[in-house]
Amino acid sequence: MSKTSIFLTGATGYIGGSVLTHLLNHPNVSSFEITAFVRDPEKAKLLEEFGLKTVVGSNSDLDKLEEATSKSDVVISTADADDVPAIKAILRGLKKRHDETGVAPILIHTVSFLVLTDDAHGHYAYETIYSDLDIPLIESLAATQPHRDVDLLIVEAGEQGYARTHIILPSTIYGLAQGPLFDKGISNKHSIQVPGLIKASWDRKQGGMVREGKNLWPNVHIEELADLYIILFDAALSNPKTANGREGYYFGESDEYLFYDLAKTVAQVLVELGRGSSEEPTPFSREEIDKYFAGVSGSAYLGSNSRARAERSRSLGWRPVKRTTDLLLSVKPEVEELARSGRINSF
Ligand SMILES: NC(=O)c1ccc[n+]([C@@H]2O[C@H](COP(=O)([O-])OP(=O)(O)OC[C@H]3O[C@@H](n4cnc5c(N)ncnc54)[C@H](OP(=O)(O)O)[C@@H]3O)[C@@H](O)[C@H]2O)c1
Numbered sequence: 315m316s317k318t319s320i321f322l323t324g325a326t327g328y329i330g331g332s333v334l335t336h337l338l339n340h341p342n343v344s345s346f347e348i349t350a351f352v353r354d355p356e357k358a359k360l361l362e363e364f365g366l367k368t369v370v371g372s373n374s375d376l377d378k379l380e381e382a383t384s385k386s387d388v389v390i391s392t393a394d395a396d397d398v399p400a401i402k403a404i405l406r407g408l409k410k411r412h413d414e415t416g417v418a419p420i421l422i423h424t425v426s427f428l429v430l431t432d433d434a435h436g437h438y439a440y441e442t443i444y445s446d447l448d449i450p451l452i453e454s455l456a457a458t459q460p461h462r463d464v465d466l467l468i469v470e471a472g473e474q475g476y477a478r479t480h481i482i483l484p485s486t487i488y489g490l491a492q493g494p495l496f497d498k499g500i501s502n503k504h505s506i507q508v509p510g511l512i513k514a515s516w517d518r519k520q521g522g523m524v525r526e527g528k529n530l531w532p533n534v535h536i537e538e539l540a541d542l543y544i545i546l547f548d549a550a551l552s553n554p555k556t557a558n559g560r561e562g563y564y565f566g567e568s569d570e571y572l573f574y575d576l577a578k579t580v581a582q583v584l585v586e587l588g589r590g591s592s593e594e595p596t597p598f599s600r601e602e603i604d605k606y607f608a609g610v611s612g613s614a615y616l617g618s619n620s621r622a623r624a625e626r627s628r629s630l631g632w633r634p635v636k637r638t639t640d641l642l643l644s645v646k647p648e649v650e651e652l653a654r655s656g657r658i659n660s661f
Contacts, residue, residue, distance in 0.1 A: 317347040318551065321382050323373070324392030325350035325366075326357050328491055329424060329484065331501025332540040333390060335493040338364060340544065349382060351393070360500050373400035383407025388420045388547065395425040401464050405471045412476040420478050420550045422543065423468055427485045427532060427565075428460040431618035436524030436573065436597070440619045446483075446565040446626035472559025479558050480546055484539050484566035485532035485620065488644045490651055492537070504648070504657070505536065507615070508641075512580055512649050514598070514606035516658050521581025521595035522602065524617030527574030531620050532567035533641045538634040539566045545632050557626060565624035568634035571641055573616070579642045583649050606661055 320337065324330030337348060349367040352358040358368035371378040373394055383389050384407040391404060401423065411419045430444050444451055455462060465481055472479030487505045490496075496503040515521045534542075546564055549556040577595035584590030598606070598616070607616060624632070652658035 315345070317345055318388060319386045320346055320348045320388045320390065321351065321386035322348060322390045322392070323351045324394075324424075325361060325495075326352055326354065326501050327392060328502045328505055328536065329487070329539070330390075330392035331495045331503075332491045332493075332536050333392060333543045334501070335491075335495055336540045336544045349386070351379070351382060357500050360498060364495070373397045376400070376403040379403040380407040380410070384410040384414075386411065386419060388551070389422070390543065390547070391421065391423045395461050396464060398463055398467070401467055405467065405477065408471070408477040418476055418478050418554075420480070420547075421468065421471075422480045422482060422546060422550070423464070424482050424484065425461040425465060427483055427620040427622060428615060429455060429462055429465065429483065430620040430622060431460070431615065433614070434529045434617055434619050436527050436529050436617035438528050439530045439572070440621065442621060444565075444622040446563045446622070446624055447629075449561055449563070452563055469560055469562070472562055478550060478554065478556075478562075480550060480556075480562040480564060482543065482546065482564045482566055483622075485534050485622070486571070486641070487534055487536050487539055487566070488641045488648075489536045490644075490647060504652070508576070508645065508648060509652060509657075510607065511576065511616075512645065512652060513658055513661060514602065515577075515580045515584060516589060516649070516652075517606070518602065519584065519590050520592060521577045521579075521584060521590065522598040523573055523577035523595050524603070525597050527572065527577050527595065529573045529617055529619045530570055531573065532565075532570050532622050533638060534566045534568050534634060535636040535640060538568060538636055541634070542566055542627055542632050545630050546627075549630050556630075561626075564627045564630075565622050566627065567622050567624040568636050569638045569641070570621065571638045575638070575642065576645075579645045580649075583646045586646070587649065
Protein backbone atom coordinates (compact mmCIF):
# COMPACT_ATOMS: atom_id res chain seq x y z
CA MET A 315 0.00 0.00 0.00
CA SER A 316 1.36 3.45 -0.85
CA LYS A 317 2.28 5.75 2.00
CA THR A 318 0.26 8.84 2.97
CA SER A 319 2.26 11.82 1.70
CA ILE A 320 2.19 14.71 4.17
CA PHE A 321 3.59 18.16 3.37
CA LEU A 322 4.24 20.40 6.40
CA THR A 323 5.14 24.10 6.41
CA GLY A 324 6.54 25.80 9.53
CA ALA A 325 8.30 22.69 10.93
CA THR A 326 11.01 24.89 12.48
CA GLY A 327 8.35 26.88 14.34
CA TYR A 328 6.53 26.50 17.65
CA ILE A 329 3.27 25.09 16.30
CA GLY A 330 4.75 23.25 13.31
CA GLY A 331 7.54 21.70 15.40
CA SER A 332 4.98 20.47 17.94
CA VAL A 333 2.70 19.05 15.24
CA LEU A 334 5.69 17.33 13.63
CA THR A 335 6.73 15.88 17.00
CA HIS A 336 3.26 14.41 17.41
CA LEU A 337 3.26 13.07 13.82
CA LEU A 338 6.62 11.37 14.46
CA ASN A 339 5.10 9.76 17.59
CA HIS A 340 1.93 8.72 15.72
CA PRO A 341 1.22 4.95 15.88
CA ASN A 342 0.93 4.89 12.06
CA VAL A 343 4.12 6.87 11.40
CA SER A 344 5.59 4.03 9.31
CA SER A 345 2.80 4.60 6.77
CA PHE A 346 3.61 8.32 6.41
CA GLU A 347 6.00 10.03 4.05
CA ILE A 348 6.53 13.45 5.63
CA THR A 349 8.06 16.33 3.68
CA ALA A 350 8.95 19.54 5.52
CA PHE A 351 9.22 22.90 3.74
CA VAL A 352 12.13 24.72 5.40
CA ARG A 353 13.97 28.00 4.79
CA ASP A 354 17.28 27.09 6.44
CA PRO A 355 19.26 24.38 4.57
CA GLU A 356 21.15 23.45 7.77
CA LYS A 357 17.88 22.79 9.59
CA ALA A 358 16.66 20.82 6.57
CA LYS A 359 19.65 18.47 6.96
CA LEU A 360 18.93 18.04 10.67
CA LEU A 361 15.27 17.26 9.93
CA GLU A 362 16.30 14.59 7.43
CA GLU A 363 17.99 12.76 10.33
CA PHE A 364 14.45 12.24 11.68
CA GLY A 365 13.49 10.37 8.50
CA LEU A 366 11.82 13.31 6.81
CA LYS A 367 12.16 14.53 3.25
CA THR A 368 12.68 18.25 2.91
CA VAL A 369 12.17 20.99 0.35
CA VAL A 370 14.29 24.06 0.98
CA GLY A 371 12.38 27.23 0.20
CA SER A 372 10.29 30.07 1.54
CA ASN A 373 6.67 30.99 1.05
CA SER A 374 7.73 33.34 -1.71
CA ASP A 375 8.97 30.35 -3.76
CA LEU A 376 5.49 29.86 -5.10
CA ASP A 377 6.44 27.31 -7.77
CA LYS A 378 8.10 25.11 -5.14
CA LEU A 379 5.05 25.32 -2.90
CA GLU A 380 2.69 24.45 -5.75
CA GLU A 381 4.86 21.59 -6.96
CA ALA A 382 5.26 20.05 -3.50
CA THR A 383 1.59 20.31 -2.58
CA SER A 384 0.59 18.80 -5.94
CA LYS A 385 2.31 15.60 -4.76
CA SER A 386 0.67 15.48 -1.32
CA ASP A 387 -2.31 13.68 0.15
CA VAL A 388 -2.28 15.99 3.17
CA VAL A 389 -0.94 19.53 3.59
CA ILE A 390 -0.52 20.95 7.11
CA SER A 391 0.28 24.62 6.91
CA THR A 392 1.62 26.42 10.00
CA ALA A 393 3.92 29.06 8.45
CA ASP A 394 2.54 32.59 8.33
CA ALA A 395 -1.24 32.63 8.62
CA ASP A 396 -1.62 35.68 6.40
CA ASP A 397 0.36 34.94 3.27
CA VAL A 398 -2.22 35.18 0.47
CA PRO A 399 0.13 34.34 -2.46
CA ALA A 400 1.42 31.31 -0.52
CA ILE A 401 -2.05 29.94 0.23
CA LYS A 402 -3.04 30.49 -3.40
CA ALA A 403 0.02 28.46 -4.51
CA ILE A 404 -0.89 25.68 -2.04
CA LEU A 405 -4.46 25.61 -3.37
CA ARG A 406 -3.22 25.48 -6.99
CA GLY A 407 -1.08 22.49 -6.04
CA LEU A 408 -4.00 20.76 -4.35
CA LYS A 409 -6.20 21.37 -7.40
CA LYS A 410 -3.57 19.81 -9.62
CA ARG A 411 -3.45 16.80 -7.27
CA HIS A 412 -7.23 16.45 -7.51
CA ASP A 413 -7.22 16.80 -11.31
CA GLU A 414 -4.58 14.07 -11.59
CA THR A 415 -5.94 11.58 -9.04
CA GLY A 416 -9.67 12.33 -8.83
CA VAL A 417 -9.29 12.38 -5.04
CA ALA A 418 -9.65 15.57 -3.01
CA PRO A 419 -6.50 16.04 -0.89
CA ILE A 420 -6.68 17.34 2.69
CA LEU A 421 -5.60 20.82 3.82
CA ILE A 422 -5.23 21.79 7.50
CA HIS A 423 -4.31 25.49 7.68
CA THR A 424 -3.47 27.55 10.77
CA VAL A 425 -4.81 31.04 11.45
CA SER A 426 -5.63 32.57 14.88
CA PHE A 427 -8.27 34.10 17.10
CA LEU A 428 -7.17 37.54 15.93
CA VAL A 429 -9.96 37.10 13.40
CA LEU A 430 -12.49 37.40 16.27
CA THR A 431 -10.97 40.46 17.96
CA ASP A 432 -12.62 43.80 18.73
CA ASP A 433 -11.31 47.28 19.63
CA ALA A 434 -11.80 47.16 23.42
CA HIS A 435 -8.29 48.50 24.16
CA GLY A 436 -8.42 46.86 27.58
CA HIS A 437 -11.55 48.75 28.67
CA TYR A 438 -14.16 46.01 28.84
CA ALA A 439 -15.04 42.38 28.18
CA TYR A 440 -17.50 41.80 25.36
CA GLU A 441 -20.42 39.39 25.40
CA THR A 442 -20.27 37.72 21.98
CA ILE A 443 -18.94 34.18 22.28
CA TYR A 444 -18.13 32.53 18.96
CA SER A 445 -18.46 28.78 18.46
CA ASP A 446 -16.78 26.78 15.71
CA LEU A 447 -20.21 25.16 15.20
CA ASP A 448 -21.92 28.52 14.60
CA ILE A 449 -21.00 29.06 10.95
CA PRO A 450 -23.45 31.96 10.32
CA LEU A 451 -21.82 33.92 13.18
CA ILE A 452 -18.34 33.23 11.77
CA GLU A 453 -19.58 34.26 8.33
CA SER A 454 -20.80 37.55 9.79
CA LEU A 455 -17.16 38.57 10.44
CA ALA A 456 -16.06 41.49 8.30
CA ALA A 457 -13.81 40.63 5.37
CA THR A 458 -11.39 43.20 6.81
CA GLN A 459 -10.78 41.21 10.03
CA PRO A 460 -7.24 39.77 10.37
CA HIS A 461 -6.73 36.47 8.44
CA ARG A 462 -10.19 36.67 6.86
CA ASP A 463 -8.84 37.03 3.31
CA VAL A 464 -6.97 33.73 3.70
CA ASP A 465 -9.92 31.99 5.41
CA LEU A 466 -12.25 32.91 2.58
CA LEU A 467 -9.91 31.57 -0.11
CA ILE A 468 -9.62 28.28 1.77
CA VAL A 469 -13.36 27.93 2.34
CA GLU A 470 -14.03 28.68 -1.34
CA ALA A 471 -11.58 25.94 -2.38
CA GLY A 472 -13.33 23.51 -0.06
CA GLU A 473 -16.73 24.43 -1.46
CA GLN A 474 -15.46 23.91 -5.02
CA GLY A 475 -14.68 20.37 -3.91
CA TYR A 476 -11.13 19.90 -5.19
CA ALA A 477 -9.72 19.86 -1.65
CA ARG A 478 -11.08 19.02 1.77
CA THR A 479 -10.16 22.16 3.67
CA HIS A 480 -9.91 22.66 7.43
CA ILE A 481 -8.86 25.76 9.36
CA ILE A 482 -7.50 25.50 12.91
CA LEU A 483 -7.71 28.70 14.96
CA PRO A 484 -5.44 28.50 18.01
CA SER A 485 -6.01 31.03 20.79
CA THR A 486 -3.25 32.19 23.16
CA ILE A 487 -0.94 29.20 23.02
CA TYR A 488 1.30 28.73 26.04
CA GLY A 489 3.93 26.39 27.44
CA LEU A 490 7.46 25.57 26.35
CA ALA A 491 7.35 23.15 23.42
CA GLN A 492 9.08 19.85 24.19
CA GLY A 493 10.89 17.09 22.34
CA PRO A 494 14.06 16.38 20.37
CA LEU A 495 13.30 18.93 17.62
CA PHE A 496 13.32 21.64 20.28
CA ASP A 497 16.24 20.21 22.29
CA LYS A 498 18.37 20.20 19.12
CA GLY A 499 17.47 23.82 18.35
CA ILE A 500 15.71 22.91 15.08
CA SER A 501 12.30 24.22 16.10
CA ASN A 502 11.37 27.25 18.18
CA LYS A 503 10.20 26.31 21.67
CA HIS A 504 8.52 29.66 22.50
CA SER A 505 5.06 30.92 21.71
CA ILE A 506 4.38 34.50 20.61
CA GLN A 507 1.94 36.27 22.91
CA VAL A 508 2.96 35.29 26.45
CA PRO A 509 6.72 35.57 25.72
CA GLY A 510 6.04 38.94 24.03
CA LEU A 511 4.34 40.21 27.18
CA ILE A 512 7.13 38.80 29.36
CA LYS A 513 9.92 40.44 27.31
CA ALA A 514 8.20 43.83 27.42
CA SER A 515 7.58 43.53 31.15
CA TRP A 516 11.15 42.40 31.79
CA ASP A 517 12.50 45.41 29.92
CA ARG A 518 10.30 47.92 31.81
CA LYS A 519 10.79 45.95 35.06
CA GLN A 520 7.06 45.92 35.65
CA GLY A 521 4.09 43.82 34.50
CA GLY A 522 2.02 45.65 31.89
CA MET A 523 -1.40 45.59 30.19
CA VAL A 524 -3.51 47.81 27.95
CA ARG A 525 -5.37 50.25 30.20
CA GLU A 526 -7.27 48.23 32.86
CA GLY A 527 -6.69 44.83 31.21
CA LYS A 528 -10.39 43.98 31.35
CA ASN A 529 -10.34 42.12 28.05
CA LEU A 530 -10.80 38.36 27.72
CA TRP A 531 -9.01 35.78 25.55
CA PRO A 532 -9.15 31.99 25.30
CA ASN A 533 -6.01 29.91 25.86
CA VAL A 534 -4.67 26.48 24.96
CA HIS A 535 -1.56 24.53 25.95
CA ILE A 536 0.82 23.72 23.07
CA GLU A 537 0.72 19.94 23.69
CA GLU A 538 -3.07 19.88 23.71
CA LEU A 539 -3.17 22.04 20.58
CA ALA A 540 -0.86 19.59 18.79
CA ASP A 541 -3.26 16.81 19.90
CA LEU A 542 -6.05 18.68 18.10
CA TYR A 543 -4.08 18.72 14.83
CA ILE A 544 -3.53 14.96 15.07
CA ILE A 545 -7.15 14.21 16.00
CA LEU A 546 -8.34 16.29 13.03
CA PHE A 547 -5.72 14.70 10.75
CA ASP A 548 -6.83 11.19 11.80
CA ALA A 549 -10.51 12.08 11.40
CA ALA A 550 -10.05 13.65 7.96
CA LEU A 551 -7.98 10.67 6.74
CA SER A 552 -10.44 8.06 7.98
CA ASN A 553 -13.70 9.86 7.22
CA PRO A 554 -14.12 12.16 4.20
CA LYS A 555 -17.31 13.50 5.78
CA THR A 556 -15.33 15.15 8.61
CA ALA A 557 -16.54 18.76 8.52
CA ASN A 558 -14.59 20.73 5.92
CA GLY A 559 -15.03 23.64 3.53
CA ARG A 560 -17.67 26.06 4.82
CA GLU A 561 -18.01 24.07 8.05
CA GLY A 562 -14.32 23.28 8.45
CA TYR A 563 -13.48 25.63 11.34
CA TYR A 564 -11.80 24.12 14.42
CA PHE A 565 -11.07 26.33 17.42
CA GLY A 566 -8.13 25.60 19.73
CA GLU A 567 -9.46 26.71 23.12
CA SER A 568 -9.54 25.05 26.50
CA ASP A 569 -10.30 27.94 28.87
CA GLU A 570 -10.53 31.73 29.04
CA TYR A 571 -8.43 34.34 30.89
CA LEU A 572 -8.70 37.95 31.90
CA PHE A 573 -5.72 39.85 30.55
CA TYR A 574 -5.24 41.56 33.92
CA ASP A 575 -4.66 38.16 35.57
CA LEU A 576 -1.90 37.29 33.10
CA ALA A 577 -0.29 40.72 33.50
CA LYS A 578 -0.47 40.42 37.30
CA THR A 579 1.17 36.98 37.24
CA VAL A 580 4.00 38.35 35.10
CA ALA A 581 4.42 41.24 37.57
CA GLN A 582 4.51 38.81 40.52
CA VAL A 583 7.08 36.55 38.83
CA LEU A 584 9.30 39.56 38.11
CA VAL A 585 9.19 40.51 41.79
CA GLU A 586 9.92 36.91 42.80
CA LEU A 587 12.95 36.83 40.49
CA GLY A 588 14.23 40.20 41.73
CA ARG A 589 13.54 42.02 38.46
CA GLY A 590 10.37 43.91 39.40
CA SER A 591 9.46 46.01 42.41
CA SER A 592 5.65 45.89 42.31
CA GLU A 593 3.24 42.96 41.99
CA GLU A 594 0.64 45.27 40.43
CA PRO A 595 0.73 45.61 36.61
CA THR A 596 0.48 49.10 35.13
CA PRO A 597 -0.87 50.21 31.73
CA PHE A 598 1.60 50.31 28.85
CA SER A 599 2.10 53.79 27.46
CA ARG A 600 1.47 54.37 23.75
CA GLU A 601 5.25 54.55 23.24
CA GLU A 602 5.74 51.21 25.01
CA ILE A 603 3.10 49.52 22.87
CA ASP A 604 4.79 50.80 19.72
CA LYS A 605 8.21 49.79 21.03
CA TYR A 606 7.38 46.30 22.22
CA PHE A 607 4.43 45.09 20.17
CA ALA A 608 4.77 46.56 16.70
CA GLY A 609 5.37 43.04 15.37
CA VAL A 610 2.38 41.43 17.11
CA SER A 611 -0.45 43.80 16.25
CA GLY A 612 0.14 46.12 19.23
CA SER A 613 -2.82 47.08 21.35
CA ALA A 614 -5.16 45.76 18.66
CA TYR A 615 -4.28 42.32 20.02
CA LEU A 616 -3.14 43.13 23.56
CA GLY A 617 -6.23 45.08 24.53
CA SER A 618 -8.77 43.16 22.46
CA ASN A 619 -11.36 40.57 23.34
CA SER A 620 -11.57 37.27 21.56
CA ARG A 621 -14.12 34.89 23.05
CA ALA A 622 -14.87 31.45 21.70
CA ARG A 623 -15.82 27.87 22.47
CA ALA A 624 -14.22 24.94 20.65
CA GLU A 625 -17.37 22.85 20.27
CA ARG A 626 -16.62 21.33 16.85
CA SER A 627 -13.08 20.45 17.96
CA ARG A 628 -14.46 18.72 21.05
CA SER A 629 -17.04 16.88 18.91
CA LEU A 630 -14.10 15.09 17.24
CA GLY A 631 -13.14 13.67 20.65
CA TRP A 632 -10.56 16.34 21.54
CA ARG A 633 -10.49 16.62 25.33
CA PRO A 634 -8.16 19.40 26.52
CA VAL A 635 -7.90 19.40 30.32
CA LYS A 636 -5.57 22.36 30.99
CA ARG A 637 -7.13 25.43 32.61
CA THR A 638 -6.19 29.08 32.98
CA THR A 639 -4.33 28.18 36.18
CA ASP A 640 -1.94 26.18 33.95
CA LEU A 641 -1.44 29.24 31.74
CA LEU A 642 -0.55 31.31 34.81
CA LEU A 643 1.74 28.57 36.15
CA SER A 644 3.57 28.52 32.78
CA VAL A 645 4.75 32.13 33.21
CA LYS A 646 7.65 31.49 35.61
CA PRO A 647 9.30 28.66 33.60
CA GLU A 648 8.84 30.75 30.45
CA VAL A 649 10.59 33.76 32.08
CA GLU A 650 13.40 31.53 33.35
CA GLU A 651 13.96 29.89 29.96
CA LEU A 652 13.88 33.22 28.10
CA ALA A 653 16.38 34.65 30.60
CA ARG A 654 18.61 31.54 30.42
CA SER A 655 18.77 31.68 26.60
CA GLY A 656 19.19 35.48 26.49
CA ARG A 657 16.08 35.80 24.30
CA ILE A 658 14.38 37.86 26.98
CA ASN A 659 16.14 40.95 25.64
CA SER A 660 15.12 40.46 21.98
CA PHE A 661 12.05 42.15 20.57
N1 LIG B 1 2.02 31.08 18.87
C1 LIG B 1 0.78 31.51 18.99
O1 LIG B 1 0.31 31.85 20.10
C2 LIG B 1 -0.13 31.54 17.78
C3 LIG B 1 -1.50 31.51 18.02
C4 LIG B 1 -2.34 31.49 16.94
C5 LIG B 1 -1.85 31.52 15.64
N2 LIG B 1 -0.51 31.60 15.44
C6 LIG B 1 -0.06 31.70 14.04
O2 LIG B 1 0.45 30.44 13.62
C7 LIG B 1 1.55 30.63 12.73
C8 LIG B 1 2.77 29.91 13.31
O3 LIG B 1 3.00 30.40 14.61
P1 LIG B 1 4.20 29.90 15.50
O4 LIG B 1 3.91 30.33 16.90
O5 LIG B 1 4.49 28.48 15.23
O6 LIG B 1 5.38 30.83 14.95
P2 LIG B 1 6.95 30.56 14.85
O7 LIG B 1 7.44 29.76 15.98
O8 LIG B 1 7.57 31.88 14.59
O9 LIG B 1 7.10 29.66 13.53
C9 LIG B 1 6.84 30.15 12.25
C10 LIG B 1 7.25 29.08 11.26
O10 LIG B 1 6.89 29.51 9.95
C11 LIG B 1 8.07 29.61 9.17
N3 LIG B 1 7.93 30.76 8.27
C12 LIG B 1 7.60 32.02 8.61
N4 LIG B 1 7.56 32.79 7.51
C13 LIG B 1 7.88 31.98 6.47
C14 LIG B 1 8.02 32.17 5.08
N5 LIG B 1 7.85 33.38 4.52
N6 LIG B 1 8.37 31.13 4.31
C15 LIG B 1 8.56 29.91 4.84
N7 LIG B 1 8.44 29.64 6.16
C16 LIG B 1 8.11 30.68 6.95
C17 LIG B 1 9.23 29.80 10.15
O11 LIG B 1 10.43 29.44 9.55
P3 LIG B 1 11.86 29.96 10.10
O12 LIG B 1 12.26 29.01 11.20
O13 LIG B 1 12.73 29.88 8.90
O14 LIG B 1 11.66 31.36 10.60
C18 LIG B 1 8.76 28.85 11.24
O15 LIG B 1 9.01 27.52 10.86
C19 LIG B 1 1.76 32.15 12.60
O16 LIG B 1 1.09 32.62 11.46
C20 LIG B 1 1.10 32.69 13.86
O17 LIG B 1 0.60 34.00 13.67
C21 LIG B 1 0.37 31.57 16.48
